[in-house]
Amino acid sequence: MKLSKLVLSLLGSLLIANATAAPATLAERWSTLRTEQPKLQIRDAARALGVSEAQLLATNIGKGVTRLQADGNQPREIMRAALDLGTVQAITRNENGVIETTGVASKFKQAGDKSEQADAKQDPETEARQRNIAGGYLGGQIDLRFHFENWKYAFAVEQAGRDGKPTRSLQFFDANGTAVHKIYLRNEPGVAVYDKLVATFRMPQQSAELNVLAVAPKAAEKPDAEIDVKEFQLAWKDMTDVHQFAQIMREFHLSREQALRLAPAGVVERVTPEALRTLLENAAKDKVAIMVFLGNEGLTQIYSGKIEKTMAAGGFFNVLDPDFNLHIRDTALRSGWVVKRGGVTSVEFFDKEGTQVVSFFGVRERGKPQPQAWVDLADSLPKEK
Incomplete structure (x- = not known):
């Protein structure tokens, strides 16, 4: 009888201890998940754990992860400093696509680098534009267009790669903790430059606490009935440069896919989501530069x-070249469009949320029309019935 009471007492103590034990930390939950699914990418692990990728990465601060300064113009200045890294792999992604390019980023000539004037007193529009210039990256092997106002967190990451060798990267995230851009060092001479960059931009306080914001729901489209379609179509026809399209969409308060849907007759043709595969396969087969x-x-x-x-492969349709990779989750595509505006033909694909995943143009020389091979390729894509 006494033994039974002792056993019951011990069981009760264990139950109380378990009930009051602290819940597993995020780092511990991630460690368990990695043990169960060792090939799971950090972006997918974050989704499985109900947190952002930046929050998950921050759990390793002090263990190969260093938080960098990211207030004000700091992200731009980090990218300017990264121009000296030499050969890198630049990785950018959205929900259903990834683009990876390996090469050396081009710099502006000193006399033409107007980004030096970014902190000077200017009108707000000019100042905002200058803040998104980072001393290079326009054209060349690493070709980037920045919107630094949406960059919030930055980290330097050193970890073992799949081959066991150390990898070094700079990783940037938005206010939601979603990856904006990553740069992986791909040359040994750049290690010293990387180390200096990390020392220069290292945050004094290496806190893992991030004020991550919840992802806001996508704004609803303005109803078609409230759009001045006639004026919009006239503005489309008056386009002399493809870059005017963004301003026209803002002027008429249109989403991109909505603008294509309401375009003038004869300038837009809808193609099937499967046209993505056709475009890439035929571009490779016919050696059409895109x-x-x-x-x-x-x-x-x-x-x-x-x-x-x-x-x-792996649920994606891919381009797998030595210095360029493209991965598109084509099963997530809802629509494709061949678009003609400002004398230029493009092909654009959107996902089931109406978000643009990827777009394609033909490579052309400045001031010259796109090659006929590209126009023919775009016109040959399977049409949506």
């Missing part, structure tokens, strides 16, 4: 050139 635009709210990365190897 421009690929893929990005997010913080940055757009551009690749220009010919592609060689395409294949479906």
Whole structure:
């Protein structure tokens, strides 16, 4: 009888201890998840754990992860300093696509680097534009377009790669903790430059606490009935440069896909989501040079050139060339469009949320029309019935 009471007492103590034990930390939960799924990417692990990628990465501060300054113009200045890293791999992604380019970023000539004037007193529009210049990255092997106002967190990350060798990267995130851009060092001489950059921009307080904001719901489109479609179509026809399109969309309060849907007759043709595979396969087969635009709210990365190897794998349709990779989750695509505006033909694909995943143009020389091979390729894509 006494033994039974002792056993019951011990069981009760264990139950109380378990009930009052502290819940597993995020780092511990991630460690368990990695043990269960060692090949799981950090972005997918964050989703499984109900946190942002930046929050998950921050759990390793002090263990290969260093938090960098990211207030004001600091992200721009980090990217300016990264111009000296030499050969890097630049990785940009959105929910359904990834673009990866390996090369050396180009710099502006000193006399033409107007970003030095970014902190001077200017009108707000000019000042905002100058803040998004980072001393280079326009054209060349690493071709980027920045929207630094959407960059919030920055980290330097040193960890073992798949081959066991250390990898070094700079990783940037928006206010939601979603990855905006990553740069991986791909040359040994750049290690000293990398180390100096990390020392220069290291935050004095290495806190893992991030004030991550919840992702805001996507804004609803303005109803078609409230759009002055006639005036919009006239503005479209008056376009003399493809870059005017963004201003026209803002003027008429249109989403991008909505603008394509309401375009004048004869300038837009809808193609099937499967046309993405056709475009990439035929571009590779016929050696048609293409421009690929893929990005997010913080940055757009551009690749220009010919592609060689395409294949479906891992739920994505891919380009797998030595210095250029493209991964598109084509099962997530809802629509594709061949678009003609300002004398330029593009092909654009949108996901089931109506968000642009990727767009393609033909490579052309400045001031000259796009090659006929590109126009023919775009016109040959399977049409939506």
